[in-house]
Amino acid sequence: xxxxxxxALTALGLAGAGVAGVAGLAACSGDKSPVWNGxxxxxxxxxxxxxxxxxxxxxxGPAADAKDVPASAEIVFAATEAVDTTVSLKxxxxxxxxxxxxxxxxxxxxxxSLAFGTAYTATVxxxxxxxxxxxxxxxxxxMAKPTKLVGISSFLADNxxxxxxxxxxFRTSRDIAKADRAAVQRRLMVATEPFQEGIWTWYTARxxxxxxxxxxxxxxxxxxxxxxxxxxxGGGYYGRRDSTLVCKVGSDLRLVVDDKTHKMSVYxxxxxxxxxxxxxxxxxxxxxxxxxxxxxxxxxxxxxxxDAPNPANRYRTPVEYAQRMTWGGEFIHAAPWSTQHQGRRNxxxxxxxxxxxxxxxLFTNTLxxxxxxxxxxPRRLEYGNGWTDWDKTWExxxxxxxxxxxxxxxxTPDPSASPSTGPSGTPSPSVSGTPSA
Numbered sequence: 001x002x003x004x005x006x007x008a009l010t011a012l013g014l015a016g017a018g019v020a021g022v023a024g025l026a027a028c029s030g031d032k033s034p035v036w037n038g039x040x041x042x043x044x045x046x047x048x049x050x051x052x053x054x055x056x057x058x059x060x061g062p063a064a065d066a067k068d069v070p071a072s073a074e075i076v077f078a079a080t081e082a083v084d085t086t087v088s089l090k091x092x093x094x095x096x097x098x099x100x101x102x103x104x105x106x107x108x109x110x111x112x113s114l115a116f117g118t119a120y121t122a123t124v125x126x127x128x129x130x131x132x133x134x135x136x137x138x139x140x141x142x143m144a145k146p147t148k149l150v151g152i153s154s155f156l157a158d159n160x161x162x163x164x165x166x167x168x169x170f171r172t173s174r175d176i177a178k179a180d181r182a183a184v185q186r187r188l189m190v191a192t193e194p195f196q197e198g199i200w201t202w203y204t205a206r207x208x209x210x211x212x213x214x215x216x217x218x219x220x221x222x223x224x225x226x227x228x229x230x231x232x233x234g235g236g237y238y239g240r241r242d243s244t245l246v247c248k249v250g251s252d253l254r255l256v257v258d259d260k261t262h263k264m265s266v267y268x269x270x271x272x273x274x275x276x277x278x279x280x281x282x283x284x285x286x287x288x289x290x291x292x293x294x295x296x297x298x299x300x301x302x303x304x305x306x307d308a309p310n311p312a313n314r315y316r317t318p319v320e321y322a323q324r325m326t327w328g329g330e331f332i333h334a335a336p337w338s339t340q341h342q343g344r345r346n347x348x349x350x351x352x353x354x355x356x357x358x359x360x361x362l363f364t365n366t367l368x369x370x371x372x373x374x375x376x377x378p379r380r381l382e383y384g385n386g387w388t389d390w391d392k393t394w395e396x397x398x399x400x401x402x403x404x405x406x407x408x409x410x411x412t413p414d415p416s417a418s419p420s421t422g423p424s425g426t427p428s429p430s431v432s433g434t435p436s437a
Contacts (some may be wrong), residue, residue, distance in 0.1 A: 054081040054128030061107075062122075062140040069140045071114045071230025072187070072239065074107035075099075075122045077136065082126035092119040103189055112242050113229030116145040142230075149240040150174055150233045152188075152226050156368075160247045164217075164254070165293040166369025167389045168210040168224060168245070172233075175205035180234035181402035184208075187228050187239075193221040197408055201400030203384070211389045211397065215371065218269075220249040250367050255332075257352060259287070259376040262343045264352070266362075276358045277343025279335070280377060281350035288330060288350070290381025291373045291390040294366055296324035303329075321359035325352075325372060326386035332372070334359030 061076040062069045079085050087108040089097040097120070099110040114120060119141045127133040155169040156162070168190065176184055185200050190210055192198075198212040210224075223246050228239030254267045259280055266274040281287040304316045322333040328350075335342075335353035342353055352374070354362065371390060374381075381391055389397065398405035 051130070053132035053134050054130045055083075055126040055132070055134050056080045057082065057085070057124050057126040057134050057136045059122060059124055059136045059138040062138060064138045064140070066138075066140040068143040070232055070238065071116055071142050072227070072232070073114060073140070073142065073230075074102065074109040075124065075138075076107040077124045079124070079126040081128045083129050085124065085126045088123040088125075090121050090123075091115070102186075104186070109227060113227070113231075113239075114142050116142055116230070118142050146230075146236075146238045148235075148237045150176075150228075150237045151240045152228050152243065154224070154243070154245045156245060156247055158244075158246050161250045161367060162216075162247055163293065163367040163369030163371065164215040164249055164252050165291075165371030165390055166216070166249070166367075167293070167387055168222070169203075169387070170208045170224075170226065172206045172208075173240075174233075174237065176202075177205075177234045178402070180232070184228065184231065184233060184239075185402045187226065187231055189225045189227065191223045191225070193223075196220060199398050199401050199405055200403075201389070201397055202402060203389075203400070209387070209389055213394050215252070215254075215390075216249040218249055218252040222247050222249070249369075253365060253367070253370050255362075255366075255370065255372040257287075257372065257374040259289075259346070259374070262345070264354070266365075274361070276354055276362070279338050279341045279344075279348055279353040280346045280374070281348050281379075282346050283378075285349045286346075286379040287348070287352065287374055287377045288326060288328075288379050288381040288385070289374050289377040290388065291371060292325040292330075292381065293387050293390065294323045294325065294332075294368055294370045294372065295387055297363065297366070297368065298322045298324075299363070320356065321363040323363065323366060324386075326381075328382075328385050330386075332359070332362060 057077060057079040059075065059077045062073050075087055075089060077085075077087070087099070087101075089099060089108075089110060091097065097110050097114070099108055101107070102109045119139060121137060121139045123135060123137045125133050125135045151173040152170055153173075155171075170188060172184070181202055185202075185208065188200060188208060188210070190198065192212075194217060196212040196214075196217065198210055200208050200210045203209045224244060226243045226245075229242040231239035233239060252267075252269050256265045256267065257263070257278055257280070258265070262278055262280070264276040264278050265272050266276065299321065301319055301322050302316060303319050303322075319331075320334045322331045324331050330350050330352070332352040332354065334356045335348065335351070336356050338347050338353045339355050341347045342355060347353070352372075381388060383391060
């Protein structure tokens with residue numbers, strides 16, 4: 001580990017060179033050699049210098065005796081020549097605080113935010129390959145509970161089963177300035193089983209998305225730990241609380257719509273299992289080409305565009321088996337009124353029209369997060385018109401991260417206990433949009 005401050009340990013040896021003189025030399029005896037005091041090592045003499053420990057350690061944060069420390073504090077330390085390092089954090093009563101190293105290895109993070117207005121003592125012990133341990137300590141006091149708070153909430157509910165294209169979405173209750181985004185992003189930690197490479201991107205100033213590099217592997221277990229309680233978020237605001245999200249990826253189902261053939265191909269585990277005739281947006285209202293994901297499913301709804309500027313586009317129509325793809329109002333839905341056109345020509349207002357039977361089958365088999373790619377239409381999908389994360393290449397996507405992207409290694413070994421999770425995040429309000437038919 002990098003070292004910011006070195007403690008020099010100096011061992012002082014005592015040089016026993018005092019000579020008392022010659023004792024009892026008899027005149028002309030010649031039969032005994034002079035005896036020097038200390039010659040047998042009993043009375044002084046040279047002593048070997050003690051070898052200092054190889055390892056060094058220092059705590060760089062929170063500083064010793066620091067006051068008003070945020071409740072989100074983690075223990076940051078520097079150690080050299082250490083083969084083993086342990087971290088202990090105790091409150092004023094001596095109770096142990098559980099925690100673990102942050103996955104990036106830059107600090108030891110308590111498993112939940114610390115109590116406000118409380119004293120804590122951190123102890124970091126490092127041991128070198130010589131078996132000698134060195135210790136550093138820091139006692140600090142957390143700040144009083146702040147009044148300006150920022151909430152972070154998840155779109156998904158705990159234990160949701162999602163499609164292979166689902167992105168993890170978290171929203172903050174106020175805009176986060178660019179200067180503060182890296183600190184916030186670093187406290188949203190994603191663990192997957194099996195491991196999958198992925199990254200957060202700032203979709204807006206108050207919305208974070210995480211997507212894997214490739215579509216999820218079916219059956220993947222996802223665990224998100226939001227460690228934002230007491231975290232400074234700029235402008236005197238602090239994170240309201242910690243939260244978690246646990247969900248699972250369902251089967252590998254993908255939809256591909258080709259405007260040239262007026263067909264939808266349904267893939268499961270890489271094989272086409274169904275081909276469905278479709279009618280897309282008419283020439284004056286073309287459907288979007290790009291990769292989207294299903295964001296919302298409604299068994300019955302009403303498409304109401306009576307406030308559209310163009311009177312020709314105003315309608316109020318009951319619709320069944322509606323699945324939203326964009327905020328602008330593109331859905332997959334049953335359209336029995338256009339069955340004769342499906343597979344032949346485009347007559348919709350931008351939606352993917354299918355028969356009642358095919359709409360019911362799709363509604364049964366898809367999930368929130370099932371990806372749908374539409375191609376060969378005259379209109380390009382607008383980024384941000386829905387959850388359009390997959391419409392960017394990986395190289396483009398990582399640019400939205402506030403933390404420079406580095407391809408990950410395996411998870412960082414943890415010198416302490418594994419962190420546990422807190423209460424689930426509260427689902428955020430849905431965003432409305434105008435449907436197309």
